Amino acid sequence: MEHSHHRHVSALMIAVFTSMLGASAIAAEGPTFAYAALDTDIAEQGGETVLTWNGQGWIGGDFHKLWVKTEGERAAGDLEEAELQALYSRMIAPFWDFQAGIRYDFEPEGRAYATAGFMGLAPYWFEVDAAAFLSEDGDVSAHLDVDYELLFTQRLIGSPYAEVELFAQDVPELEVGSGLATLNSGFQLRYEITRKFAPYVDINYERAFGASADMRRAAGEDVETTTVRFGVRLVY
Amino acid sequence: MSIARRAGAVFAGLLSVLILGTSAQADEYNLIIDEVIMTVDGETRTGIGINGSIPGPTLRFREGETVTINVTNNLDEDSSLHWHGILLPNDQDGVPGLTFDGIAPGETFTYSYTLQQHGTYWYHSHSSHQEQRGVFGALIVDPAELDAVAYDREHVIILSDWLHEDPATALRNLKSRADYYNFDRRTVGDFFRDVFGARSASERQAALQDRLDWGAMRMDPTDINDVSGYTFLMNGQEPDVNWSALFEPGERVRLRFINAAAMTYFDLRIPGLTMTVVNADGNNVVPVPVDEFRIAVAETYDVIVEPEDHHAYTIFAEARSREGYARGTLTPQLGMEASIPPMSPREVLTMAAMGGAHAGMDMSSMNGDQNMPGMDHAAMGHGDMGQMAEPEAEPMADMDHAAMGHDMPATLDPHASHDMGATTSDEVMSGRITRLTYDDLEALEPYVGVPAPDRTITLRLTGVMERYIWTINDERYDPDDTEPIRMRLGERVRLEFINETMMDHPMHLHGMWMDLQNGHGETNPRKHTISIPPGQTLYADVTVDAAGEWAFHCHLMLHMASGMFQRVVVSEAVES
Numbered sequence: 001m002e003h004s005h006h007r008h009v010s011a012l013m014i015a016v017f018t019s020m021l022g023a024s025a026i027a028a029e030g031p032t033f034a035y036a037a038l039d040t041d042i043a044e045q046g047g048e049t050v051l052t053w054n055g056q057g058w059i060g061g062d063f064h065k066l067w068v069k070t071e072g073e074r075a076a077g078d079l080e081e082a083e084l085q086a087l088y089s090r091m092i093a094p095f096w097d098f099q100a101g102i103r104y105d106f107e108p109e110g111r112a113y114a115t116a117g118f119m120g121l122a123p124y125w126f127e128v129d130a131a132a133f134l135s136e137d138g139d140v141s142a143h144l145d146v147d148y149e150l151l152f153t154q155r156l157i158g159s160p161y162a163e164v165e166l167f168a169q170d171v172p173e174l175e176v177g178s179g180l181a182t183l184n185s186g187f188q189l190r191y192e193i194t195r196k197f198a199p200y201v202d203i204n205y206e207r208a209f210g211a212s213a214d215m216r217r218a219a220g221e222d223v224e225t226t227t228v229r230f231g232v233r234l235v236y
Numbered sequence: 237m238s239i240a241r242r243a244g245a246v247f248a249g250l251l252s253v254l255i256l257g258t259s260a261q262a263d264e265y266n267l268i269i270d271e272v273i274m275t276v277d278g279e280t281r282t283g284i285g286i287n288g289s290i291p292g293p294t295l296r297f298r299e300g301e302t303v304t305i306n307v308t309n310n311l312d313e314d315s316s317l318h319w320h321g322i323l324l325p326n327d328q329d330g331v332p333g334l335t336f337d338g339i340a341p342g343e344t345f346t347y348s349y350t351l352q353q354h355g356t357y358w359y360h361s362h363s364s365h366q367e368q369r370g371v372f373g374a375l376i377v378d379p380a381e382l383d384a385v386a387y388d389r390e391h392v393i394i395l396s397d398w399l400h401e402d403p404a405t406a407l408r409n410l411k412s413r414a415d416y417y418n419f420d421r422r423t424v425g426d427f428f429r430d431v432f433g434a435r436s437a438s439e440r441q442a443a444l445q446d447r448l449d450w451g452a453m454r455m456d457p458t459d460i461n462d463v464s465g466y467t468f469l470m471n472g473q474e475p476d477v478n479w480s481a482l483f484e485p486g487e488r489v490r491l492r493f494i495n496a497a498a499m500t501y502f503d504l505r506i507p508g509l510t511m512t513v514v515n516a517d518g519n520n521v522v523p524v525p526v527d528e529f530r531i532a533v534a535e536t537y538d539v540i541v542e543p544e545d546h547h548a549y550t551i552f553a554e555a556r557s558r559e560g561y562a563r564g565t566l567t568p569q570l571g572m573e574a575s576i577p578p579m580s581p582r583e584v585l586t587m588a589a590m591g592g593a594h595a596g597m598d599m600s601s602m603n604g605d606q607n608m609p610g611m612d613h614a615a616m617g618h619g620d621m622g623q624m625a626e627p628e629a630e631p632m633a634d635m636d637h638a639a640m641g642h643d644m645p646a647t648l649d650p651h652a653s654h655d656m657g658a659t660t661s662d663e664v665m666s667g668r669i670t671r672l673t674y675d676d677l678e679a680l681e682p683y684v685g686v687p688a689p690d691r692t693i694t695l696r697l698t699g700v701m702e703r704y705i706w707t708i709n710d711e712r713y714d715p716d717d718t719e720p721i722r723m724r725l726g727e728r729v730r731l732e733f734i735n736e737t738m739m740d741h742p743m744h745l746h747g748m749w750m751d752l753q754n755g756h757g758e759t760n761p762r763k764h765t766i767s768i769p770p771g772q773t774l775y776a777d778v779t780v781d782a783a784g785e786w787a788f789h790c791h792l793m794l795h796m797a798s799g800m801f802q803r804v805v806v807s808e809a810v811e812s
Contacts, residue, residue, distance in 0.1 A: 035412035062411075062705045062712060062799075094700040095454060121702060124451035151423040158424075195409070195416055235412075 034059040034236070036068075039188075041202060041231020046222075048076040052229065057236070058089065065089040067099055067119075072107070082106040085115065096120035103133060109173060112136045125149065140168035141181075155192040161185060170211060175219065177211020190233055202229040263303050265295065267317065269339075269361065269371055270310035276398050276467050276474060283370035283398070284311065284361075290472045291394045291496065292359075292373030299354040299380040305347040307339060311366075314338040317347070318362040319375060320534065320744070321518050321764035324349040326784025329746055331362045333715060334785050334803060338363060354379035355518030356492040356536045358394070365403035368498040368793050370472075372396065376492065377518075384680060385514045387490035387540060391481040395531070395553050395562050397466040397497040406463050407794055410704040417464040420557075420582065421456060449587050454702060455738050457585040461557035462704075462739070462794060463499050468555050468562035478573060479564035485546050489566070490514075492538050495531045498793040501556040501740065501767075503530050506549050506566065507577050511539035513672055517763040520680035529672035530556070532742040532767035534791035537672075541566070548572035558582035585738055585770060674774075675754050682758035686751065689730035689777050693721060697735045697743070697768060697790070697800070704798055706737075706790065712799030713789075720803035721788065723780045731776045735768040741795065742767040745804065747786040750776035765791060780806055 036057030043050045051074040058065040067089045072082035087101035096118055103113040117131025129145040145163040152158060162185040170177045183206065190200035207224035208216050216223050272285035286292025297303055309315040316338050318330035328349045332338030339345040354377040361371035374392045399406060409416040427447060434440035450457055473479035483489045491511075495502060505511075505528040513524045515538035523540070531537055531553075543549060548567040555561060558579050565573045699706040711718055723729055731750065735741060744765045751760045753775035760777075768774050783806050790800035 033408050033411045035408075062703060091703070095702060121454055123454060124448070125454060151421055152425070153423060154419040154421060195413065 032059065032061055036236040037233060038235075039200070039231055039233045041200070041229035043204075043227040043229040045075070045225060045227050050075045050227065050229075052231075060089070063091045065097070067101075079107045081108060087115070089119070092118075093120070095122075099131070135171075137171075139171050141171075141176075142166045157190055157192060157198075159188040159190065161188065167212075172215065175212060175215040175221075176208075177215060179211065180209045181212040182206065182208050196235040198233040198235075200231055200233060202231065203227075204229055263301055265303065265305045266308070267292065267305060268308045268310055269315045269317075269366070272370070274370075276400070276469075279400060281398075281400065284366050285370050286373055290370035290372075291396070292371070294374040294376060294392050295359065297351050297375070297377045299351050299377055302348065302350040306344050307347065308344040309339040309341055312341055314340055314363050315366060315371070316345075316361055316363045317359050317371075318746070319347075319349075319357065319359045321355075321357040321536075322349070322375070322377075323352050323747065323749075323782065326747065326782065326786065329784075329786070331746065331787045334787055351377050353377060353518065354383075355515055355520070356392075356494065356538050357518050358494045358496060358536065360496065362787070365793065365797070367496070368399065368403040370396075370398075372496040374492070374494055384520050385490060385538065385540070386488060388487040389483060390490040390492060391566075392471075392492045392494070393481075393551065393564065394471050394494045394496050395500075395502050396469045396472070396495075397500040397555070398469055399463065399466055399498070401465065403498065403793065407704075407797055410462060410794065414702050414704050415456060415459070417462065418456065418459055419464060420458045420460075422458060446587055456701075457587075457738070459701065459738065460583065460585070461499055461555070461559070462792075464557065464559055466497075466500060466555065466559060468497075468500065468502075468553065468560050470551065470553065470562040470564040473564070475561060475563040475576075480570055480573075481551075481564065481566050482570065483543055483566055483568060485544055485568060487542070489541050489543070490538055491541060491551075491566075492536065493531055494536045495533050497533050499533065501530055501532050502553040502562065503528060503556060503580070504551075504553045505529075505577075506541060506551050507574070508549050509541045509543055509566075511541055513676075514538050514540055514680075516677050516761055517765060519762045521761055522678040522680055522759070524672060524676045525670070526672045526676075527669045532740065532765065532791075534742050534744050534765040535763075535767070543568075548574040550574040550576055552577055554579050556583070674752060677752065677754060677761040678756045679759040679761050683751065683760070683762070684758060686758065686777070686779065687728050689728045691727070692730040692732050694732045694734065695721075695743075695802075697733060697737055697741045699737050699739075699795075699798075699800070701737070701739075704794075706795040706798040706800035708800060708802050713801035718802070720785070720805040723778075723804060723806045725780055725783050725806055725808050727780050729778050729780060731778060732773065733766070733768045733776070734773045735770055738770045739792070739795070740767050740769050741800065742791040743789070744791045745778065745786065745788045747782045747784065747804075747806075748778050748780065750778055752776050782806060783808060 034057070036055065038053060038055035040051070040053040043052070052072070054071040056067065056069040058067045060066055067085070067087040069085040069087070070083060073080045083103060083105050085101060085103040087099040089097045089099045092098045097120055099119055100116040103115050105111045113133040113135045115131050115133045117129065119129045122128050125148065127147040130143070132140070132142045134140055143163060143165045145161070147159055147161040150158040150160070162183065164180060165176070165182045167176050167178050167181050176182070184204070186202055186204035188200050188202040190198040192198040204227050205224070207213070213223045267286050269284065269286055270288070271282050272288055272290060274281055274283050274290065283290050307317050314332060316330045316332050326335050328347050329335040330347070336345070357375040357377065359373055359375045360367040372394070374394055376392065415421060430443035431440055434443055467474060470479045493504065510525045510527065511529070513521060513526060513529060515521060517536055529537060543566065546568050548565050550573070551564040551566055553562040558581070561579060563576060567573070696709050698708065698710045705712055733743060742765050749762045749764065750766055752763050752766055753760055763776070766774060766776055786804045786806065788802045788804045789796045
């Protein structure tokens with residue numbers, strides 16, 4: 001892990017720099033607001049306790065924001081995946097933001113990416129987050145995340161979601177091959193006790209495709225997993 | 237709501253008001269803005285009041301009087317008072333950053349102006365979120381001569397909405413999630429009921445199409461009030477407290493209603509009594525008897541009621557969101573009360589009511605409305621009627637108002653299309669209830685010789701609800717960057733309000749009257765606040781007679797705070 005410390009430090013420096021750029025644009029805009037939400041849950045998978053989190057937040061005005069996104073997974077006491085993004089986000093259309101910045105993966109191994117993408121609300125209320133990534137090793141990948149909300153009642157809300165990851169080349173260190181690599185989909189059912197506190201249950205289905213699936217098989221890992229997660233959404 | 241003064245607060249101020257309150261026509265007034273501790277819904281809260289109370293004291297002036305008002309700011313932040321609807325020199329208007337620097341903490345600013353008008357008005361802070369926290373009061377100007385409205389007794393009734401949350405927090409919540417306060421959204425169950433419970437294939441098709449249309453626009457028809465959680469107050473009192481006003485049977489009682497709410501329109505009725513509307517926004521109108529009227533934020537309406545019997549009547553002001561109501565009692569004897577009527581159904585905005593509200597959006601799935609945004613609604617109907625030779629032009633009845641984007645009753649009653657709500661209450665449609673509409677408003681005395689407008693200024697009321705950004709002509713107000721609306725002293729300007737959003741916007745022009753073009757020609761009513769319904773276009777003419785920089789904005793406080801604000805710069809006429 002020591003070899004990655006240097007990378008961690010440089011990633012943080014880039015993040016700070018990006019933030020400063022964002023902050024200067026935001027400062028010029030006027031009223032500043034902030035928002036943060038974190039989903040964190042726990043599941044049992046193959047006898048192990050798996051903890052996952054997914055959070056995002058922003059600070060800024062109507063037109064310019066600094067976005068932060070993070071997600072990760074901890075299994076049997078070890079951090080398996082941890083990702084952090086710091087993005088400058090700019091409103092480019094009534095329902096869309098353009099976002100660009102850096103992503104840094106702390107696990108499974110320290111790796112920095114440049115990223116650019118779009119985030120917003122498509123017609124018929126589909127929440128979309130689409131981004132492309134260029135890693136420090138020159139690998140190109142993309143992800144597309146689509147969420148929807150179904151109101152069973154005003155507070156009981158079902159949210160089907162699907163996220164796919166695509167790679168332009170094989171990246172054996174990450175056990176992914178070119179093409180459609182993974183699908184992470186599911187259905188989250190949450191109950192908004194308040195807008196800021198909502199316990200949920202999430203049925204999650206994750207699988208790898210093509211070369212990525214082959215690599216997992218070769219490593220003796222599951223190609224697909226289904227988990228039931230219990231968690232809570234906290235909103236600031 | 238009970239109010240206790242904060243420790244060390246302003247005894248002298250309260251005392252002076254008690255004294256001034258009895259000396260009706262004194263010409264020097266002292267007002268102190270300070271925090272007040274109050275109880276709402278059993279909770280202790282800190283509001284901001286004037287001379288220790290919410291609402292502040294009722295100021296009673298006489299037309300022609302020159303008043304001096306010393307306003308002391310005891311808050312930790314800048315403050316101000318604006319005299320809503322009063323014609324006065326620009327530097328007395330009380331808009332920080334525009335007409336003066338504001339009143340710094342601990343400072344006193346002395347306002348002085350001469351009343352050139354009479355009627356029911358109000359005053360409020362124009363700084364940060366202070367008005368929402370209680371800095372408002374009534375301002376009544378008695379006519380210099382005999383009042384054209386005869387009455388034996390009068391009461392001032394100020395409606396307001398109190399939010400337990402800090403308004404700044406509410407704004408932040410809306411910025412993070414526009415439906416934060418909406419707990420009336422349509423559910424999966426509603427969808428199945430509408431689609432599978434449909435009585436015919438066409439009804440099913442319509443229900444599906446409706447969902448698709450709203451989905452395509454990414455708008456929510458159930459968003460009526462943006463914010464929920466309000467407690468509605470009548471003269472600062474909760475419904476349970478039952479603010480009461482006296483009458484003697486047989487008297488003509490004048491009720492002066494003022495909507496000082498931050499965000500709430502009220503539907504007002506007094507079951508058992510017909511209300512005769514005699515004054516709107518301070519100006520006398522031809523009396524209109526109604527059972528009910530809607531009062532937009534910042535408007536005023538005076539009504540006459542003539543209770544004959546020795547019994548109590550409930551003054552019932554339902555919030556348009558139907559989240560609750562403000563309530564008081566008109567009674568011959570304190571302690572009596574009448575039953576509280578059930579609230580009428582909550583309205584849901586119909587796609588038809590949205591009309592041209594989707595300019596610039598992807599409306600490929602809309603039927604028949606695609607061309608609406610560019611169309612001049614008013615030229616087809618109401619707005620320009622003031623310019624027609626015969627204001628009551630017949631062709632209107634034959635026009636297909638529904639296809640023009642007016643609300644449903646319009647197909648039955650051409651005048652209902654200016655109904656200030658989109659409600660399709662059965663009672664109104666069947667004629668059992670009469671509700672005031674803008675078309676009913678007609679000035680009592682004609683404004684003789686008012687010239688035709690020299691030019692038209694188009695103001696598209698716009699915004700992005702999903703982000704809670706509100707704009708005029710797609711521009712969020714920025715004091716440094718926004719090019720103001722420029723007018724020349726002496727000209728007459730027509731304002732064309734095109735509401736492209738799904739919210740009503742009560743637009744308020746400071747310093748000058750707006751003559752609402754509602755088809756009455758010389759008796760078009762004169763207003764300081766005009767509410768433009770979703771998807772509709774209204775016209776108002778302004779005689780530009782006051783130099784300076786005037787505020788011009790949506791009076792929904794959170795819309796104003798989110799950018800729906802403009803400056804009108806009136807300069808001396810340029811020699812050509």
